[in-house]
Amino acid sequence: LPLAAHAQSYDERPAKPVLSTEGFNFERRIVEIAMRDGVKLHTVILVPKGAKDAGILMTRTPYNADGLTSLQKSGDLGAVLDGYDSAPDVVVGGGYIRVVQDVRGKYGSQGIYMMNPAQAGTKWNPTKTDDSTDTYDTIDWLVKHLPESNGKVGILGISYDGFLPLMALINPHPALKVAVPMNPMVDGWRGDDWFHNGAFRQTNMPYVWEQVATKDNSSPWISSYADDYDLYLNGGSAGAIGKAHGLEQIGFWNKIVAHPAYDSFWAEQAMDTVLAKQPLKVPTMLVASQWDQKDIYGATAVYRALKSKDAGGDMVYLSMGPWYHGQEIGAASNLGPVKWDQDTGKTWRRTVLSPFLAHYLKGIPMDVAPVTVFESGTNEWRRSDRWPIAEATTPLYLKPGEKLGFDATPGDVQTVDYVSDPAKPVTFVPRPVAPIGYDGDHWTGWLTSDQRPVSSRPDVLSFTGAVLTAPVKIAGVPVVHLTASTSGTDSDWVVKLIDVYPDQVPGDRAMGGYQLAVAMDIFRGRYREGLGNPKPIAANVPLKYEFALPASDHVFLPGHRIMVQVQSSWFPLYDRNPQSFVPNIFFAKPGDYVKATQKIVVSGADASFVALPVVQ
Numbered sequence: 103l104p105l106a107a108h109a110q111s112y113d114e115r116p117a118k119p120v121l122s123t124e125g126f127n128f129e130r131r132i133v134e135i136a137m138r139d140g141v142k143l144h145t146v147i148l149v150p151k152g153a154k155d156a157g158i159l160m161t162r163t164p165y166n167a168d169g170l171t172s173l174q175k176s177g178d179l180g181a182v183l184d185g186y187d188s189a190p191d192v193v194v195g196g197g198y199i200r201v202v203q204d205v206r207g208k209y210g211s212q213g214i215y216m217m218n219p220a221q222a223g224t225k226w227n228p229t230k231t232d233d234s235t236d237t238y239d240t241i242d243w244l245v246k247h248l249p250e251s252n253g254k255v256g257i258l259g260i261s262y263d264g265f266l267p268l269m270a271l272i273n274p275h276p277a278l279k280v281a282v283p284m285n286p287m288v289d290g291w292r293g294d295d296w297f298h299n300g301a302f303r304q305t306n307m308p309y310v311w312e313q314v315a316t317k318d319n320s321s322p323w324i325s326s327y328a329d330d331y332d333l334y335l336n337g338g339s340a341g342a343i344g345k346a347h348g349l350e351q352i353g354f355w356n357k358i359v360a361h362p363a364y365d366s367f368w369a370e371q372a373m374d375t376v377l378a379k380q381p382l383k384v385p386t387m388l389v390a391s392q393w394d395q396k397d398i399y400g401a402t403a404v405y406r407a408l409k410s411k412d413a414g415g416d417m418v419y420l421s422m423g424p425w426y427h428g429q430e431i432g433a434a435s436n437l438g439p440v441k442w443d444q445d446t447g448k449t450w451r452r453t454v455l456s457p458f459l460a461h462y463l464k465g466i467p468m469d470v471a472p473v474t475v476f477e478s479g480t481n482e483w484r485r486s487d488r489w490p491i492a493e494a495t496t497p498l499y500l501k502p503g504e505k506l507g508f509d510a511t512p513g514d515v516q517t518v519d520y521v522s523d524p525a526k527p528v529t530f531v532p533r534p535v536a537p538i539g540y541d542g543d544h545w546t547g548w549l550t551s552d553q554r555p556v557s558s559r560p561d562v563l564s565f566t567g568a569v570l571t572a573p574v575k576i577a578g579v580p581v582v583h584l585t586a587s588t589s590g591t592d593s594d595w596v597v598k599l600i601d602v603y604p605d606q607v608p609g610d611r612a613m614g615g616y617q618l619a620v621a622m623d624i625f626r627g628r629y630r631e632g633l634g635n636p637k638p639i640a641a642n643v644p645l646k647y648e649f650a651l652p653a654s655d656h657v658f659l660p661g662h663r664i665m666v667q668v669q670s671s672w673f674p675l676y677d678r679n680p681q682s683f684v685p686n687i688f689f690a691k692p693g694d695y696v697k698a699t700q701k702i703v704v705s706g707a708d709a710s711f712v713a714l715p716v717v718q
């Protein structure tokens with residue numbers, strides 16, 4: 103036999119394997135759909151057997167359409183979709199055709215890749231295509247080539263897949279009838295994945311490498327540490343750590359490092375700002391998680407930007423639940439040790455998401471309120487016409503002796519002090535801090551983790567109020583009004599609004615004395631005078647810092663206490679502030695990191711307080 107044929111005879115592999123679909127309850131079609139510039143996008147189309155006049159539910163993703171539509175190797179549509187972006191009870195229950203597509207430049211799709219590409223034709227995306235044009239072209243193809251469909255398309259997705267429905271709202275295809283951006287990436291500097299008020303979320307560096315270095319995310323971030331605390335403390339500045347891991351090969355990394363402030367790069371791409379300039383044409387439901395560890399800012403920011411355009415009150419909807427990032431499509435009876443007395447995800451999907459989609463894709467009447475929010479504490483769902491329910495007008499004062507109360511402390515300026523040492527930063531979760539995605543990582547539920555492990559540290563202040571005799575209900579955005587001095591010339595301020603459980607909780611011992619944060623965030627002090635305008639802080643001068651905390655719909659119950667914690671690091675999630683002013687913290691040198699004495703003003707006319715959105 104000729105050598106090639108001879109070798110072939112020993113090769114046990116088929117020339118082209120054909121997957122048997124016998125007994126499947128759906129048909130899988132793979133199409134490379136050509137966009138207006140000729141680039142082809144890899145598209146997985148799952149058509150339930152016997153579908154007729156079916157709505158189309160589409161998700162676009164940078165995370166591998168093939169993989170995400172075969173989460174179980176099954177011939178059952180619910181099983182292959184289980185756990186991805188919409189839950190089988192919604193997709194199969196609704197009889198929808200499920201379409202999942204790789205975005206430009208990722209996995210099976212052709213074209214270049216940019217992280218969250220800006221609108222085409224703008225300074226940050228000079229090409230002629232973007233995710234709005236790609237969505238338009240895809241929908242145009244779908245409605246012309248899926249005879250089983252009724253020609254109506256909905257787009258939904260979580261996180262990055264939640265950013266893409268927002269882009270779809272720009273010049274939307276007429277067949278796009280509804281959008282559900284869930285936990286969307288909206289503003290990477292103000293409060294979503296990359297920075298929070300200027301403090302850099304350095305534990306996302308592995309994601310930057312793995313998501314951008316290769317088309318199929320096959321090149322891993324390598325770390326020789328079991329505890330991220332050591333990796334990021336020993337590595338020095340975030341820029342030095344990035345360089346050591348080769349991140350300077352990554353275009354998006356170089357953009358992050360070149361734009362540490364809230365300049366036009368971030369401000370012009372913030373999707374609440376972008377969409378505020380667009381006509382509102384597609385009914386949209388924003389979905390927010392109250393304890394969203396990744397994108398806690400975006401959903402309510404876009405909701406507020408769009409609501410002002412919704413004259414009829416029937417185009418913009420908000421759902422907010424007691425969830426971590428994306429938990430709304432999974433099991434959601436608890437978040438860590440905190441229990442909700444029901445599966446809030448299943449309830450929401452059944453009573454809100456499914457009827458909302460059915461209304462716009464199948465014309466079925468619905469009884470979905472403009473706003474549906476789960477009120478933690480009472481553990482009740484609340485419906486309303488708009489959100490926030492209350493503005494942040496009730497001051498809760500930080501007081502001497504680390505007390506807290508709704509009454510200000512008059513008289514001379516008193517302060518409560520601590521020393522912030524960048525060599526011993528405050529952890530955001532107890533050590534060992536397992537890398538995100540590894541066994542034992544606290545990442546998913548960390549926002550509801552007990553704050554007691556740090557509350558006895560001398561560099562964490564815990565201002566605590568008296569035991570409540572009546573409920574305190576908040577429903578909106580708390581705002582921090584901190585008056586503080588630092589002996590340094592730059593500083594981070596972390597403020598946490600905490601619900602302290604009674605010392606003993608009959609029937610739920612694990613919650614005895616639990617310090618549950620209901621809203622917390624960080625502010626990088628150099629931006630005190632303007633988010634795009636970093637300036638040294640005048641040392642040892644009490645100065646005012648004002649910043650919003652994430653949205654909170656919570657009731658502090660009688661027997662509980664309210665606590666406000668203040669600290670100046672949140673590590674290793676956020677990079678350390680050297681506490682001496684340098685032009686760009688990404689390039690801070692070891693000698694720039696200095697201890698600083700922080701003094702929080704707690705009396706007199708400038709006493710610090712948190713303005714609460716109390717519902718009277």
Ligand code: PG9
Nearest residue numbers: 261262287295306309396
């Ligand atoms: N928005 C999520 C994310 C982006 C970037 C870094 C880390 C997380 C996500 O798409 O999962």
